[in-house]
Amino acid sequence: MPQEIPKAYEPQEIEERWAKAWFEEQVFRAENSRASSGETFSIALPPPNVTGSIHIGHMLEHTQIDMLVRWHRMRGDRTLWVPGMDHAGIATQFVVERMLAKEGIKRQDLGREEFERRVWKWKAESGGAIKGQMIRLGASCDWTREHFTLEPKLYRAVLEAFLRLYHEGLIYRGRYMVNWCPRCQTAISDLEVVHHERTGEIWNIRYALAGAPAGQFLVVATTRPETMLGDTALAVHPEDERYKHLIGKKAILPLMNREIPIVADSYVDREFGTGVVKITPAHDPNDFELGKRHNLAVIDVMTPDGHINEAGGAYAGLERFAARGRVVKDLQELGLLESVKEHAHAVGTCDRCKAIVEPRISTQWFCKMKPLAEPAREAVLAGVIEVAPPNQRTILLNWLDNIRDWCISRQLWWGHRIPVWHCAGCQEMIPAADSRVEIVEGHARAASVPTKCPKCGGTKLEQDQDVLDTWFSSALWPFSTLGWPDNTDDLKHFYPTSLLISGYDILFFWDARMIMMGLHLSGARFAGNSGAEIHAQRNAAAPATENTIPFRRLYLHSLVRTADGSKMSKTKGTGVDPLQLTQQYGTDALRYMLASMSAPGTDIILSDDRILGARAFANKIWNAARFLFVNLEKIEAQGIALEEIAAPEIRARAPYAFAGEGGLAHRWIFARLAGVCAQVNDALANFRFHEACQTIYHFFWGDFCDWYIEWVKPQLSSSDRETALAAWRNIFAALDAALRLLHPVMPFLTEELWHRLPQASGARSIALDAFPEPRANWTDAAAIEEMNALQEIVTAARNMRSEMKLDPKRKVAAEFSTAEPAVRKLATENRDALLRLGALSSLEIISGRLNSEGGAVRSNAQFDLKIIFGDAADKT
RNA sequence: GGGCGAUUAGCUCAGUUGGUUAGAGCGCUCCCCUCACACGGGAGAGGUCAAAGGUUCGAGUCCUUUAUCGCCCACCA
Numbered sequence: 001m002p003q004e005i006p007k008a009y010e011p012q013e014i015e016e017r018w019a020k021a022w023f024e025e026q027v028f029r030a031e032n033s034r035a036s037s038g039e040t041f042s043i044a045l046p047p048p049n050v051t052g053s054i055h056i057g058h059m060l061e062h063t064q065i066d067m068l069v070r071w072h073r074m075r076g077d078r079t080l081w082v083p084g085m086d087h088a089g090i091a092t093q094f095v096v097e098r099m100l101a102k103e104g105i106k107r108q109d110l111g112r113e114e115f116e117r118r119v120w121k122w123k124a125e126s127g128g129a130i131k132g133q134m135i136r137l138g139a140s141c142d143w144t145r146e147h148f149t150l151e152p153k154l155y156r157a158v159l160e161a162f163l164r165l166y167h168e169g170l171i172y173r174g175r176y177m178v179n180w181c182p183r184c185q186t187a188i189s190d191l192e193v194v195h196h197e198r199t200g201e202i203w204n205i206r207y208a209l210a211g212a213p214a215g216q217f218l219v220v221a222t223t224r225p226e227t228m229l230g231d232t233a234l235a236v237h238p239e240d241e242r243y244k245h246l247i248g249k250k251a252i253l254p255l256m257n258r259e260i261p262i263v264a265d266s267y268v269d270r271e272f273g274t275g276v277v278k279i280t281p282a283h284d285p286n287d288f289e290l291g292k293r294h295n296l297a298v299i300d301v302m303t304p305d306g307h308i309n310e311a312g313g314a315y316a317g318l319e320r321f322a323a324r325g326r327v328v329k330d331l332q333e334l335g336l337l338e339s340v341k342e343h344a345h346a347v348g349t350c351d352r353c354k355a356i357v358e359p360r361i362s363t364q365w366f367c368k369m370k371p372l373a374e375p376a377r378e379a380v381l382a383g384v385i386e387v388a389p390p391n392q393r394t395i396l397l398n399w400l401d402n403i404r405d406w407c408i409s410r411q412l413w414w415g416h417r418i419p420v421w422h423c424a425g426c427q428e429m430i431p432a433a434d435s436r437v438e439i440v441e442g443h444a445r446a447a448s449v450p451t452k453c454p455k456c457g458g459t460k461l462e463q464d465q466d467v468l469d470t471w472f473s474s475a476l477w478p479f480s481t482l483g484w485p486d487n488t489d490d491l492k493h494f495y496p497t498s499l500l501i502s503g504y505d506i507l508f509f510w511d512a513r514m515i516m517m518g519l520h521l522s523g524a525r526f527a528g529n530s531g532a533e534i535h536a537q538r539n540a541a542a543p544a545t546e547n548t549i550p551f552r553r554l555y556l557h558s559l560v561r562t563a564d565g566s567k568m569s570k571t572k573g574t575g576v577d578p579l580q581l582t583q584q585y586g587t588d589a590l591r592y593m594l595a596s597m598s599a600p601g602t603d604i605i606l607s608d609d610r611i612l613g614a615r616a617f618a619n620k621i622w623n624a625a626r627f628l629f630v631n632l633e634k635i636e637a638q639g640i641a642l643e644e645i646a647a648p649e650i651r652a653r654a655p656y657a658f659a660g661e662g663g664l665a666h667r668w669i670f671a672r673l674a675g676v677c678a679q680v681n682d683a684l685a686n687f688r689f690h691e692a693c694q695t696i697y698h699f700f701w702g703d704f705c706d707w708y709i710e711w712v713k714p715q716l717s718s719s720d721r722e723t724a725l726a727a728w729r730n731i732f733a734a735l736d737a738a739l740r741l742l743h744p745v746m747p748f749l750t751e752e753l754w755h756r757l758p759q760a761s762g763a764r765s766i767a768l769d770a771f772p773e774p775r776a777n778w779t780d781a782a783a784i785e786e787m788n789a790l791q792e793i794v795t796a797a798r799n800m801r802s803e804m805k806l807d808p809k810r811k812v813a814a815e816f817s818t819a820e821p822a823v824r825k826l827a828t829e830n831r832d833a834l835l836r837l838g839a840l841s842s843l844e845i846i847s848g849r850l851n852s853e854g855g856a857v858r859s860n861a862q863f864d865l866k867i868i869f870g871d872a873a874d875k876t
Numbered sequence: 877g878g879g880c881g882a883u884u885a886g887c888u889c890a891g892u893u894g895g896u897u898a899g900a901g902c903g904c905u906c907c908c909c910u911c912a913c914a915c916g917g918g919a920g921a922g923g924u925c926a927a928a929g930g931u932u933c934g935a936g937u938c939c940u941u942u943a944u945c946g947c948c949c950a951c952c953a
Contacts, residue, residue, distance in 0.1 A: 392880095627913080795919090
């Protein structure tokens with residue numbers, strides 16, 4: 001058997017074998033956790049996009065989640081990790097459209113239904129990639145409870161949520177200023193606009209005054225000259241002495257030759273530019289608001305794909321930036337361009353496709369956020385939801401305080417279609433009667449389709465074309481995946497979830513919205529069906545009770561960055577493929593490396609050194625275990641069977657006492673273990689993954705390998721049966737505890753080694769075993785102190801040997817002296833270990849101080865140690 | 877324009893509520909392929925904790941200012 005253990009840890013075969021076994025045997029099914037503590041631990045996976053594959057950021061996130069999930073499971077909590085995928089509206093549609101484009105097809109050519117079929121087909125083909133990767137990387141999810149945001153159950157949850165909010169007046173439809181992506185041809189939310197600081201140009205344009213002599217102009221600055229085609233006013237500050245006399249007069253809009261009013265509004269900054277602002281209510285959020293105040297006309301001059309429309313007169317049909325050029329050129333020719341200057345300003349771009357976003361007036365669906373944000377704020381403030389690290393809590397609260405309505409409609413085809421019908425006759429909006437779904441071609445859609453307009457009786461009803469923002473369904477994830485709106489057993493048992501771990505980059509997109517939706521929609525009140533009475537019932541505002549929060553704790557993990565500190569990007573080729581790193585170094589090493597760098601609050605920059613160190617650690621663990629198994633032969637020769645020294649019930653009774661001397665190292669290693677367990681528990685309870693890792697590392701490498709194994713080696717091959725038995729029992733018990741301690745971060749390696757120890761019949765996985773819990777007799781402050789003293793003696797001896805450059809192959813004589821009787825006793829009792837580890841031939845224990853004649857003396861507060869050179873010094 | 881964070885050994889980073897000689901990994905120097913492991917063992921060198929001031933018996937840790945870098949939010953044309 002020993003020969004079968006390779007000298008170096010080779011993770012590939014082991015990891016693949018266990019990943020497969022864990023999945024096939026459903027080891028991580030919630031029902032399989034020991035559930036002995038009476039506690040429940042539940043957590044939802046932040047659903048990755050179906051478009052993607054696992055990147056290093058996922059790996060970090062999944063490692064952290066998995067560590068806590070495995071830890072809780074081992075501690076005896078009924079443990080559930082719900083996995084799943086997000087349909088990722090824009091992202092997925094974008095990918096499929098791009099594929100179609102290669103065939104020269106546009107989605108409009110196919111029509112909505114056929115396009116959706118194509119996306120489903122694509123999803124079926126490549127959507128499973130992440131699942132396979134997660135399984136391979138050891139994520140201990142309950143795959144029997146996997147979900148997808150567009151599956152029928154979750155579709156129904158989305159309809160239910162929409163309808164409730166709609167009936168409560170929190171979802172409304174209207175014509176407002178939105179961020180429009182001309183590339184994606186859809187509205188996007190404020191959060192999806194990414195601002196980039198750019199040096200652009202600012203143009204100063206002359207607007208003639210109506211009825212004034214030629215040559216009299218007002219000069220107006222703009223960074224988007226093409227929008228002037230839609231200008232419907234100029235504005236000045238009401239108290240601006242320069243322009244007071246012009247208020248109420250008219251100006252002539254150049255190029256369009258339209259008379260526009262000059263209005264007064266305190267929004268105008270007198271200091272900026274000339275103090276005169278062109279007002280384009282259809283294409284600027286401020287102008288839109290100002291326009292409402294002054295009843296200005298709203299002229300939309302742009303098409304959905306970013307071209308100038310008929311309202312743009314001679315410029316109709318031009319692409320927006322081409323139009324800009326033409327407008328500027330024409331102004332110049334007319335002598336109406338006063339000047340052009342460089343100007344640094346923030347340009348909004350589409351998070352998805354990077355196109356420059358156009359503020360545009362458009363009819364969209366919105367969700368009113370203030371009433372939803374208030375309970376969320378209270379819940380966070382009161383600590384009902386704990387947010388860590390603390391600075392993220394501040395950021396979240398600030399955002400909730402300044403929240404604005406959320407544009408939830410998207411002009412896409414891939415997503416949850418809005419369950420509202422429009423009457424062709426009277427424009428009345430008729431929502432679905434309830435949230436039921438029907439399955440058509442295997443996929444869900446709203447089932448309770450209205451057939452008659454309640455207002456005009458018309459029967460020509462058409463469903464709203466828009467779908468919901470992907471994040472709308474994500475916002476329901478922690479409860480929709482547990483069966484909401486039905487009051488299922490899972491919902492009763494596992495909701496609220498215990499924790500959410502996500503990157504801080506989606507704090508607003510997702511985490512905050514889950515809190516708001518969770519507080520508003522979930523909780524004990526729902527009855528199962530939807531319908532008018534439920535909505536009425538729901539209108540009694542729910543207090544922010546603990547029952548309704550989606551998770552009790554929220555931890556925002558760091559982001560993994562490239563060496564120069566920028567965000568990893570697949571398109572830039574700076575992304576790191578975790579599967580490749582796994583092939584190279586092993587999953588456990590990668591996991592350990594990520595976890596050991598996971599200090600809360602700071603981003604992670606990958607380094608090759610760290611992962612090499614992690615691989616070395618895995619190898620070290622492997623070899624420590626290998627040492628025991630290889631040496632088993634020696635005691636088997638004494639007629640001692642593995643079962644006698646390593647059976648689970650034997651291990652459970654450690655430490656085993658020694659009749660005579662030689663028991664100190666054993667008392668010490670279990671005392672250390674007790675301390676380490678406490679430290680690791682504390683670290684993991686507070687998301688201090690790096691601290692947990694470092695503690696275990698130091699224990700395993702420093703204490704267990706460097707000292708304990710070395711110290712007890714002779715005992716293991718002792719001819720005294722009692723000594724050998726006790727030593728072996730202790731060392732196996734300590735190894736077993738160490739493996740269980742290590743398991744959350746290095747699941748594969750520990751699983752493999754655990755199975756090489758005798759286990760109770762039917763024991764399936766270390767993951768279902770218990771996390772080490774110190775027995776009462778492990779704690780032993782005296783053992784720690786005594787061992788420290790002995791370690792100092794050994795270190796002093798080695799140090800001197802090294803400094804004197806003594807021949808390492810030669811043992812040397814030493815003398816030892818101490819004023820403390822306890823230390824003297826220790827040294828006497830452990831003389832053998834001191835000789836061996838200090839490479840000493842003898843250790844004479846002497847009263848009184850030592851002199852350095854014929855050697856060298858090292859002293860500290862407790863003792864003097866003298867090395868006698870003898871002929872070992874000849875080497876120098 | 878607001879807000880947040882960072883600046884600690886050559887490199888990558890720890891250092892929770894202020895308290896004895898500031899830690900780790902990698903790298904470096906010296907020695908050792910000793911019967912688990914060279915992905916190893918042993919012993920070392922290396923830091924005015926960005927700068928200046930302040931609070932304190934005592935500060936890497938708290939306060940102020942400055943410098944450099946990074947991130948987030950934001951409707952100044």
